[in-house]
Amino acid sequence: MSEIKYLAKQLAQFSDERDWGRxxxxxxxxxxxxxxxxxxxxxxxxxxxxxCEQLDDQTKExxxxxxxxVFIYLVxxxxxxxxxxxxxxxxxxxxxxxxxxxxx
Amino acid sequence: MSEIKYLAKQLAQFSDERDWGRxxxxxxxxxxxxxxxxxxxxxxxxxxxxxCEQLDDQTKExxxxxxxxVFIYLVxxxxxxxxxxxxxxxxxxxxxxxxxxxxx
Amino acid sequence: MSEIKYLAKQLAQFSDERDWGRxxxxxxxxxxxxxxxxxxxxxxxxxxxxxCEQLDDQTKExxxxxxxxVFIYLVxxxxxxxxxxxxxxxxxxxxxxxxxxxxx
Amino acid sequence: MSEIKYLAKQLAQFSDERDWGRxxxxxxxxxxxxxxxxxxxxxxxxxxxxxCEQLDDQTKExxxxxxxxVFIYLVxxxxxxxxxxxxxxxxxxxxxxxxxxxxx
Numbered sequence: 001m002s003e004i005k006y007l008a009k010q011l012a013q014f015s016d017e018r019d020w021g022r023x024x025x026x027x028x029x030x031x032x033x034x035x036x037x038x039x040x041x042x043x044x045x046x047x048x049x050x051x052c053e054q055l056d057d058q059t060k061e062x063x064x065x066x067x068x069x070v071f072i073y074l075v076x077x078x079x080x081x082x083x084x085x086x087x088x089x090x091x092x093x094x095x096x097x098x099x100x101x102x103x104x
Numbered sequence: 105m106s107e108i109k110y111l112a113k114q115l116a117q118f119s120d121e122r123d124w125g126r127x128x129x130x131x132x133x134x135x136x137x138x139x140x141x142x143x144x145x146x147x148x149x150x151x152x153x154x155x156c157e158q159l160d161d162q163t164k165e166x167x168x169x170x171x172x173x174v175f176i177y178l179v180x181x182x183x184x185x186x187x188x189x190x191x192x193x194x195x196x197x198x199x200x201x202x203x204x205x206x207x208x
Numbered sequence: 209m210s211e212i213k214y215l216a217k218q219l220a221q222f223s224d225e226r227d228w229g230r231x232x233x234x235x236x237x238x239x240x241x242x243x244x245x246x247x248x249x250x251x252x253x254x255x256x257x258x259x260c261e262q263l264d265d266q267t268k269e270x271x272x273x274x275x276x277x278v279f280i281y282l283v284x285x286x287x288x289x290x291x292x293x294x295x296x297x298x299x300x301x302x303x304x305x306x307x308x309x310x311x312x
Numbered sequence: 313m314s315e316i317k318y319l320a321k322q323l324a325q326f327s328d329e330r331d332w333g334r335x336x337x338x339x340x341x342x343x344x345x346x347x348x349x350x351x352x353x354x355x356x357x358x359x360x361x362x363x364c365e366q367l368d369d370q371t372k373e374x375x376x377x378x379x380x381x382v383f384i385y386l387v388x389x390x391x392x393x394x395x396x397x398x399x400x401x402x403x404x405x406x407x408x409x410x411x412x413x414x415x416x
Contacts, residue, residue, distance in 0.1 A: 002107050003190040010197060017206035023358045027148045027156040031357035033174070034145055034242055037138040038350020044131045045343035046335045049256070052131040055185075064187045067178065068196035070137070071189050074174055081159075083168045085175050086107040092172035093114060102121035127254045135253035138346055142246020149239035150231045152361070211314050211398040218405060225414035235356045235364040241382070242349040249346055252339045260339040263393075272395045276404035278345070278386055279397050282379065289367075291376045293383050294315040300380035301322060310329035 004086060008079040011072060029077040036069040108190060112183040115176060133181040140173040212294060216287040219280060237285040244277040316398060320391040323384060341389040348381040 001009075015024050043063050044052050055063060078085045105113075119128050147167050148156050159167060182189045209217075223232050251271050252260050263271060286293045313321075327336050355375050356364050367375060390397045 004107060007190065007193055014197065014200070018204060019207070025153050025157060027151065027153045028357050030141075030145050030148045031239065031353050034138065034141040034246075035350045035353045035357060037134075037141045038242075038347045038353070041134050041138055041343050041347045041350070044134045045340050045347060047131065049129050049131045053129060060185075063185065064192050065196055065199070067182050067185070067187050067189060068192035070174075070178055071182075071193050072196060074171065074178065075193075078171050078175075081164075081167065081171070083171050085171060086111065088168050088172035089111055089175050089179075092169055092176060093118065095169070096118070100122060103123070132253050135249050135343065138350075139246045139249045139253060142243045142249070142346075145239050145243045145246070149236050149243060211316060215398065215401055222405065222408070226412060227415070233361050233365060235359065235361045238349075238353050238356045242346065242353055245342075245346040245349045249342050252342045255339065257337050257339045261337060268393075271393065272400050273404055273407070275386065275390050275393070275395050275397060276400035278382075279390075279401050280404060282382055282386065283401075286379050286383075289372075289375065289379070291379050293379060294319065296376050296380035297319055297383050297387075300377055300384060301326065303377070304326070308330060311331070 007075050011076045033073040040066040115180045137177040144170040215283050219284045241281040248274040323388045345385040352378040
């Protein structure tokens with residue numbers, strides 16, 4: 001099983017065990033997703049682009065866990081919408097490659 | 105190679121071929137990530153929770169490609185920060201399980 | 209009447225004339241607000257901090273109208289929640305002044 | 313002086329007294345704005361639309377202060393970009409009225 005599908009299964013079980021199904025509808029999950037993206041932003045908003053590349057260890061770990069939160073809600077939302085994230089990313093890259101042809 | 109690592113490689117190459125490296129710093133990528141999360145929100149903001157579960161085919165496809173965009177920037181950002189998204193999600197789930205113990 | 213209260217009245221009337229009341233509930237309006245904030249971000253995400261201070265005229269006008277959209281949804285949301293935005297800002301500034309005392 | 317201009321002056325002085333000018337550039341302020349919008353979302357994401365209309369007093373006060381934060385960064389950002397928020401909102405309403413004509 002792919003990592004994404006494995007995580008989706010874990011999250012469905014995690015939700016079931018806590019009776020969170022009624023909260024985890026697509027509308028709510030898009031809100032949770034952007035809320036976590038906003039928490040991620042907080043670590044970068046007052047730092048210069050250069051400082052953002054050289055985070056101290058404590059901030060790095062906080063950022064790592066915020067990225068995890070975004071990933072978790074993204075995978076949960078995609079699962080609830082029956083979207084295959086990897087397949088979708090491959091389809092989007094084809095569109096992007098057409099839209100922004102490589103120079104050369 | 106896992107799907108996430110495969111996509112990270114694709115995105116690094118896509119960026120290199122277009123000389124986008126200077127744009128793809130962590131500060132900018134967090135902004136791009138939340139911008140895409142905001143575009144996702146647009147499809148859900150005026151719909152009731154029930155309507156959000158029964159999207160028409162055209163909206164479904166648009167949502168699928170927005171999810172792809174969020175995923176693409178998340179994977180690109182994690183790669184630039186040298187974060188293993190799957191490992192981070194597993195670490196976060198351990199924290200969450202402690203914070204929200206299952207009933208029973 | 210203050211500008212904010214005047215705008216709130218305009219927006220209530222605008223909504224009534226279009227029968228948008230059922231869409232303009234607080235949950236939906238927070239989503240519309242962050243969606244507009246995300247559209248604002250788009251103009252700044254690939255520009256350096258320096259470039260963001262020297263926008264061309266066309267981008268400036270686009271940014272001005274995005275700021276208007278954020279303002280419109282913020283005022284509409286505050287109105288629906290019966291929050292006096294100016295009074296709230298004054299209360300928040302007192303809290304902030306205590307949290308971050310001025311040096312000197 | 314209008315409330316918005318009064319607040320903009322207060323914020324400029326607040327920033328000057330703390331030597332925050334170098335942090336308060338437009339790029340950073342758009343990030344702070346959306347971060348606060350994300351904190352606002354958190355209060356609404358797991359509540360039904362109906363529950364969002366009947367917040368308890370503690371949540372109401374927390375929401376009021378989050379709205380203040382969004383307003384503060386919006387006014388600060390507009391001031392840094394030399395945008396007149398009220399004028400911009402009036403211009404935007406003209407555009408919206410043309411785009412969405414009232415029925416009747």
